[in-house]
Amino acid sequence: MSSPTSAQTPPTPPDAEKKPHVVRAPFGAERQDEYYWLRDDSRKDAAMLGYLNAENAYADAVLASSTPVQDKLYDEIVARIKQDDASVPYRDRGYWYYARFETGKDYPIHARRKDAPGIDALSIQQANAAGDFAGEEVLLDVNRLAAGKDYYSVGDYAVTPDNAVLAYADDSNGRRQYTIRFRNLVTGDAYPETIAGVSPNLVWADDNKTLFYVENDPETLLTVRVKKHVLGTDPTLDPVVYEEHDDSFYLGIDRSRDERYLLIHASSTVSGELRYAPANDPREFTVLAPRARDVEYDADHFGGRWVIRTNADGATNFKLVTAADGATSRKDWQDWIAHRDDVLVEGFELFDGFTAIAERSGGLERLRLLHTDGREDHIATDEPAYSMGLDVNSEPATDWVRYSYTSMTTPATVYALNVKTGERRLLKRQPVPGYDPAQYVSERLWATARDGAKIPVSIVYRKGFEKTGKAALLQYGYGSYGMSMDPGFSVTTVSLLDRGMAYAIAHIRGGQELGRKWYEDGKLLNKQNTFTDFIDVTDFLVKEGYAAPDRVAAYGGSAGGLLMGAIANMAPQKYRVILSQVPFVDVVTTMLDPSIPLTTNEYDEWGNPEQPEYYQYMLSYSPYDNLRGQAYPAMFVGTGLWDSQVQYWEPAKYVARLRDLNTSAEPVVLRTNMDAGHGGKSGRFRRYREQAEMYAFMLEQLDVAAAG
CATH class of the missing domain: 2.40.128 (Lipocalin)
Structure with missing residues (x-):
């Protein structure tokens, strides 16, 4: 395939230095990783930063020709966003809570209004729309807090039961290591203490002064300890309420539905455990049912009983059971809503x-x-x-x-x-200003996989679209962790549809769209199904006339970036361009290193490569390890320097090795956000600049007209 810009002299991409490095598995297997040196946990190595900056400069040069299209796409997307918008208020403890935006500002204002006769969700929305903020109490103006920062995010906030004190957790670099801060809502004054290195998960006890929070391991970022802080005391002396010693578990905290209990959730890929303590005296937490391998459960308390969702006793698709107060084991559970296949x-x-x-x-x-x-x-x-x-x-x-x-x-x-x-x-x-839903059509299709499985596909296009096999198509997929990619509205996708493209979501195995088995059939030693499903959906859509065989783009991020790397190796000729954001592409090396955040939590998703069977299987599809001398399609690869979920060096190494082996002349760009993490840049509009840049690159490769 030739690029629309191939007649121009292309800029020269960076050439990363190779340095011999052996990655060893505990059982003796060895692999060469000549770009391992690009890993720097401190993010300060001059040579590494120089390479990333050179890649950004190369990306600037490659993408320069699409700058007018980037600007047009950005303007279109932002024009579809009502800038002075607000969420639907909800009532809690005598107040109505909501978030609203002001025109031209990137971040929300979190606010509340006191309940009174005649006040409800609709009346508050009307007042907000009219610019009437009388009676509003601003909890957090995130625009003010983010001023002067390249990245800023408030992950969670919680108000004391007496409505007087606010705790919130913020992150200023995108690494998802949060800091807790406190403010008195009566006086407006900030409390002097702060608590760093935590997850965004905050729960107050009934005494209105004791906050429970989850502390992260500073290296792995795993949620390892639940601690409690009493306002006005030294956070370094905060006692540990619960410590998790199994590094395959995540921790979370919550309040029960009836407000009676504080809850500590411990969950792994294949099991769960819940502890509870009275919210009015949370000194001792009781285990609802001890954890057991392959038994997942979560629970809530209301109406004098526990209601529990679980896969126990062969309930693959989960069932609901109940248990009386004081329950401490699964023997106390009574079936309520039966399991169904x-x-x-x-x-x-x-x-x-x-x-x-x-x-x-x-x-x-x-x-x-x-x-x-x-x-x-x-x-x-x-x-x-x-x-x-x-x-x-x-x-x-x-x-x-x-x-x-x-x-x-x-x-x-x-x-x-x-x-x-x-x-x-x-x-x-x-x-959505300027958008008319009557001008667009969505369909639910079923593609047949090579092993006979029926794969759901959601697709949308503008009215008048003809299934003649000539159109351009963007196909999206994820297919991991049992996360279902359900069909929803996107203000960015409209710009593609208005240019005659179709947009499809492939609901491939590894997600949970068709139940728990759909997930099980796309994980561990079944992971290849995820990749072949995506390719089979592409073949189906081309065969049915939704796309030209040489005008298909693929898009995925994070574990969906793994999917992109796998299909690029397995079927590069089927894709004109691949868009890959924060891609998990160096599977084996990452999963061999328990010091990397999230690794140990995911052994039951990908397998533990310290075991030869899983090592060999993961090695069979790991995108970095399966790059070879062949013609690859055009690629846009995005990452964030401070990403804590997929470390920046995975896509950086991947692109460096791809440049060595790629026999095509198609452009491959690596865009690194030097001040962002897994979710990209913060703020409501800045992320659309990134999206516009990526989509403009795609449109140019697909030879799609710039104007709508």
Whole structure:
């Protein structure tokens, strides 16, 4: 394939130095990694930084010709965003909480208003839209906090039960190592103490002065200890409430639905464990049921009992069980909602008169309402491909359940449904200036994999699109961790559709769209299914006329970047361009190093390469290890210097080795955000600059007209 810009003299890409380095497995296997030197945990090595900066300069040169398209795409995307927008308020302990944006500003303002007669979610939205902020109390103006910083994010905040003190956790480099800060909401004064090196997960006890938080290991960033801090005391003296010694587990903390208990969740890929203590006297935490290999569970407390979602006793797609107060083992559990082979139970919310259950069936989400009298029904939908789920339901004493809904043509929507009368209220539909959903069509398709499995595919295009096999297509995929990539609306995708492209999501194995087995069939020693599914979806869409065989782009990020690296090695001729963000491409080396954040937590996802069987299987697909002398498509590879989930050196090494082996003349660019982490740059608009740059590169490679 020849690039549209091939007639021009291309800039010269950087040539990274090779330095011999042997990576050894404990059982003796050895691999050469000539670019291992690009790893620098301190992010200060001059040679490494010089290489990344040279790659950025090369990217600037390659992408210069697309600058007008980048600007046009950015302007289009931002024009679809209502700048002075606000979230749907929710009521909690006598206040209505929401976040709002101001025109031209990148970050939200977190605020609340005191409840009173005539005040509800709709009236507050109307006041916000009218610029009437009388009675508003600003909790956090993130624009002010982010001033002068290249990166800034507030990960979580929590207000004391008496509504008087705010704790919040912020991150100023994107590495997801947060710092807790405190503010008195009555006086507005900040407390002097701060607590660094934590996860964004904060819970207050009933005494309004004791905060529970989760401390990270400074090297691996694993959540290792739950600690408590009493306002006004020295954080270095904070006692440890619970310490996790198994480095395959994550920790999280929460309050129960009825506010009676503080909860400590410990979870790994294949098991779970919960501890609880009275919120009014949280001195001792009791284990609800001891952890067991291959038994996952999570629980909540309401109405004098525990409700537990679990896969115990062969409930592959999960079931709901109950347990009385004082339960301490699985022997105390009683089945409530039975397991079904065709329905995955993903979550639940408990109310005074009913239970809302989030399920998945036939590859799509749905919500089941179970009433106390035994009646049950499902909330209706009317599109072939959509995404729906429980929204913020902060108060259980209500007949109204809030849920979110979106599709590839319908912007994000929040409804409230009265479970007694059936009345449905539209609380908010994301405003998208200039967008008319009637001009777009989405479909639900099923592609057949090479082993006969049926793969769901969601696709969207503009009306008038002809399936003649001539159009350009962007196909997205993820396929890991049981995370389902449900079809939702995107303000960025519209710019592609308006240029005649189709956009498809391949719901491949490794996700959980078709239940737990769909996930199990795409992990560990079944991981190759993820990659071949994606390729088979491409073949299907081309065969059905949705795309020209030489105008297909593929897109994935993080574990989806692993997918991109795998398909580039396995079927490079099927893709004109590959977009890969923060890609996990050096699987074996990373998984051999337990000091790298998140490695040990993921042995049950990828396998432990210290064991020869898993080592050899991972080696068979690891993108970095399978690069070889062949013609690769054009590629855009993005990363962040401070990424804590996929370290920057993985994509950097990958691109360096790819340059050595690639026999094509197609451009390969590596864009490193020197001040960002896994999620890219912070702020509402800056990330769209990144997206516009990547999409402009893609459009140029696909020979798609710049103008809409």
